Structure formats: structure tokens, C-alpha cells
Amino acid sequence: MMRVRFAPSPTGYLHVGGARTALYNWLLARKLKGTFILRIEDTDELRSSDDSVRQIFDSLRWLGLDWDEGPLDGGEGASGRGGEKKRWASKGNFGPYFQMERQEIYRKYSQELLTKGALYECFCTEEELQAHRDQALLAKRAPRYSKLCRRLSEKEKESFRAQGRAPTLRFAVPEEGQTVFDDSIRDRVSFSNLELEDFIVVKSSGGPTYNFACVVDDHLMEITHVIRGEDHISNTPKQILIFQAIGWPAPQYAHLSILLGPDGSRLSKRHGATSILEFKDQGYLSQAVVNYLALLGWATQDSQDLFAHEELIAKFELERCQKNPAAFDYAKLQWMNGIYIRKLTKSQLLAAVRPFLGPVPANLEPILEEIVALEQEKYRTFAEARDLLGFFFNDNFDYRWEDIEGLMAKSLNLKTRADLDRVLAELAKRLGGLADFSVAGVEVSLRALAKDFGWKNTEVFHPLRFAVSGKLQGPSLFHMIALLGRDWTLGRVARLAGLKNSLAGAPIQE
């Protein structure tokens, strides 16, 4: 039975790199009917915050990455045994899932390792270590720990203790041989033990270091596969050494490549959105983000790029993950988002666009779903909704005169303000008297007008489009006119007709 985990530090929002790691873990768990575990690595007390924990929950929930074990989403404020304050309730039998609540467990195993002789006490002070590092650097040697305290006598230790020095616990790394592991993505990776320094396992404060807590948790939570970012590759041999020292089997590792920004440097805020919640706020659909993220570093044999949810789960394979780093391409995400938006039903679309619309006049509420659907094929993100639809909700929008002037400059019949007024007057007259104000009815009427004038269709349609929206590009004209109705249409035609002398560049004949 596969058990995988996602183990973020709650020191900020969940960024796309982390989300992609979570997704790959989740995908595999779902595909192989395994268990997806969420563990919060909050041992960095200074930088960890409950707010970050909530953000991680929100992000995972938005992406649809539900966890089978871990803190209970919404279980905030639960109280622990013995009256001590516990911030979150949890689900699963391997908890607690917050590392800060597992301190005694780490202590137990570090004591065991110390007794076994796998660990030793190091009394070096920060200053001494720093001085040593500087010296090594000066001599152009690798600044590794000197193993000074590795063979201290009991007497020497006693004297350090008498000085009040609190020791760190270091791992006694074998001085020969190699530590090797088979990575699911990169095949065999090996490190010479000589290159690994005697790393710290327990800090002088008594708290575990990342590598130690991680090993203890991964074992106790019965993690079978550790799928994480490439930035952890050099932690892996240390963790394996700890596993071996305690006598536990190490899990299978898979290291995902790192994500880069569009310019090839490490993805950061200056490239655009990096936090998952930001994508939500910018009008992306979680399905699109999931689909896109899945493709950043993974591909099927036929380079398929659109996946139904279940299909993604069925087809995902760790072994087909890319070894080289992937650059985040916002343009492709936007394209993909557009694809997913076009698949929505009208009511889904409205629900998704709604938060981006701003104030909507009450009288338009009943047809809002239809209005929003008019531009369904155009949104790349919902944030564009305001630009696309704003004129529907605001009777006093500004006209973009340069648009119609540009058209008139190229037009055969619509050349002057007088021409514009003439066609607007005729438009008002015919639409005002039109019995059938349906899409088809409007279309027939408008085409007839153009024919009667001897004008090109565009020369009639565009003035109307301009009157009604202030722009020359927008939704299908007949559909929007029919939908919004006669009064709305005539009111806007009248408004434009009333704006005298507003045509700056084009020749005006009074």
C-alpha cells in the first residue's frame, strides 16, 4: 500500500512549486489507491504561522488535493489531551501531524541513537565553528566540520558541561564508502561519505533538525515514497544514513526538478503570480492550474496536453517525469484556462465570473447569466470580465472615438459625423418599430437597413455596436441587442446621437 506525503513548512503561502509537488504526490496516491498525507513541518518557530497553515489548507482545497491523513481542515481550535492547547484536530492514526507536537518522539529516538554511538555531543560554539569555517575558506578548503568533538573523553565533556555549554548532537558519518539511492526519476545517485560532514541532528536547544524530524516522521508515518523537490537531493544521503543507523528501511525517493520563471531564473514574485491563491484571485480555474502544473515536468508518450481529471490520475507516471527544470509559461496557462472556461456551463460560468464583475444594476440580474455567456469564448482569465463586459453595467461609459474615427477613415459611405447621425437616426427608427426583437429579427432588420442604404453591412453594424458599447469590438451584435432589449438599445443610440461634435479627427459636416 503506497503512502505518500506532502510536508510543507508553514512559513508563507503555498507557491506553484510546492503545489506541483503536492499534486504529483496526490496524483500517485489516487492512481494507486494509496494514502496522501499532509504533514506540517513547523519546527521553525520564528517563521511559522497559523496564517500560513490556513493558506496551505485553502490552496490545497482550491486545487482539489484532499488529504487522507493530517490536520483536519476546519478543525482549528481543537483542544488537546490534558488541557494543553492544540491548534488543530487531526485525522489519521499516525499523528500528530504537526512536527511541533512530536518533540518527545524525536527526543526518544535521538537518545536511542546517542546511546548506540551513532550520534555524539558537540560542544563547539557558534563562534568557534565560524572561525573554523573562515579558516577553511581562506585555505580554499571545503568548510566542513572538523569532527573536533567526535572523540572527546568523558572528562573533556564534563568540563564543557561545567562551563554551561549545551551540546548539539552530531551524526558520526562513516569515513569511507558511499551512500547511494535509486531515485525513481534520476536512477542512481551516489554521494561519497567523505564529502558528508558530521551534520547536526539535534540542535543545542534540544529540537531536531529538519533531516532528523523528517526521517523519524517518514518512518513512523509509514511513508513508502518520498516525492519532493530537487532542492532536497543533498539532504537525502544524510537521511538515509539516519535510517540505516536506527535500522529502519528507507523509503523510495523521487526528486522533482525545480520550477523556473519565464526567463530561466528561479521562479519568483517578479515573474507574476507564484502563490496558488493568487492564481485564484487572478481569475484562473483550478482545473486549468492543475492540468498545467501536471505538464510542468511530466508528459505522456504522445505529449497530450489536455486531460480530464480522471484521465490525469489514470495516466500520471512518476517515471515519466522530466529531470531538467521547467520554465513557467504564463501564456500557455492562460490558453489552457480559456479552454477550461469554454467548457463551463452558463451557470458555472456566471458563478466563476461573478466575483470579478463589480457592481451590476439590479435590472440586469435576471439576464446576467446570458450576458456573461456572450463572451464565454473570449476570457483567458476571469479578471478580463470587467473589460469585456463593463459597458453592460454602466450607462455612462466613455466612447473610444479613435476606434470609430479609424473605421470612418477607411470607410466608403460612413465618412462624416452627418453619415453617422443619419445611420443612427435610421437605426433608432427601425429598431424602435421592430415587432420581432429576437436575434433573428434584429439581424434581418439590420441587414435590410444596410441594403436599403446601399452601405456595407459593417458600415451599419459598427455604428450601432459603437453606440451600444463604446467600442468596435465586443460580443455578437445581434445577440447582445436582442438580449438587452429595445429600450436599452435605443437609449444608448440616443445618447451617442446626442453627443454632438464629439468626433475629433473625422471631418464633421453640420
Place this chain on the structure above:
RNA sequence: GGCCCCAUCGUCUAGUGGCCUAGGACGCUGCCCUCUCAAGGCAGAGAUCACGGGUUCGAAUCCCGUUGGGGCCA
């Protein structure tokens, strides 16, 4: 600086010794459709497979080196 990882169109990638005069997708350009913009359809430009050596009848694919990028430790 040390160790580790990586290297195919601008980007994501397919490719695991002959099917590759390197395929798909985004983006870009043009055409068609058309009331505009999109969407859609079609076409096109775009990669001496980082470079140099090998191995082999034959290499993007295997080996070695170089260069470049990245990660971790400082």
C-alpha cells in the same frame, strides 16, 4: 569554493541505436470563416538535438571530456 543534478524549436515537451530530411502543444505569422474581437479550420516560420571526442555499418538516443545552467552546503 566543494558536492550533487541537468542539457531537443523562444517556452512545455515526444523521442530509450535505424521509423527523425526530429513529432505535438503554447506563443508568433499568413489565409479561411465572419457584424467586430475572439473561438474554430488550414498553412507557415521556428531545433546544425549545448560543444568536442569516441563506440557502432548507423547516435538526439550509449561512453568520456568540455562548456553552460541549476540545487545544496557554506
